[in-house]
Amino acid sequence: MVDTEKLEAVAREELVCLWGDLNEARMYAINGKWSIKCDQLEERIKDLTRLIGPIPWEEIQLSLLELGIYQRVHAELGIDTAEVRPDMAKVAEVRARH
Known part of the structure; x- marks a missing residue:
């Protein structure tokens, strides 16, 4: 039997990693x-986003947001939801701290 909750959690973790890989590849x-x-x-x-939905912007590298x-x-x-519209004021705030 497939544990769909675990499968989705693993897919979300992979999607976060793919965004990190994209940031690194771009650099x-x-x-x-x-x-x-x-x-x-x-x-x-x-492909993965189509299956499981977007990763919240708070988990994405600043440069990919900026x-x-x-x-x-x-x-x-x-996909046009609040989940994928970063709060750029918060992004700038975090950038200023780094």
Whole structure:
């Protein structure tokens, strides 16, 4: 028997990791912005997001929020909820502390 709660928890953890991998891939891209690896990770993020829904913006790296990457990915999926609209004042506040 499949434990669907555990499966969803594992999928959410993987999605958080994929966002982190995307942030890292973007930093190591030759131009410092985007690469083929970024494209591949974005597709994996979209596939998993379609299955389990979005990860709250509070769990996403600041640069992905500041650059609008997180927001763009969800807009392309047709997801427009408060969960994916970061509070940019809070993002700026956190950035200022780091």
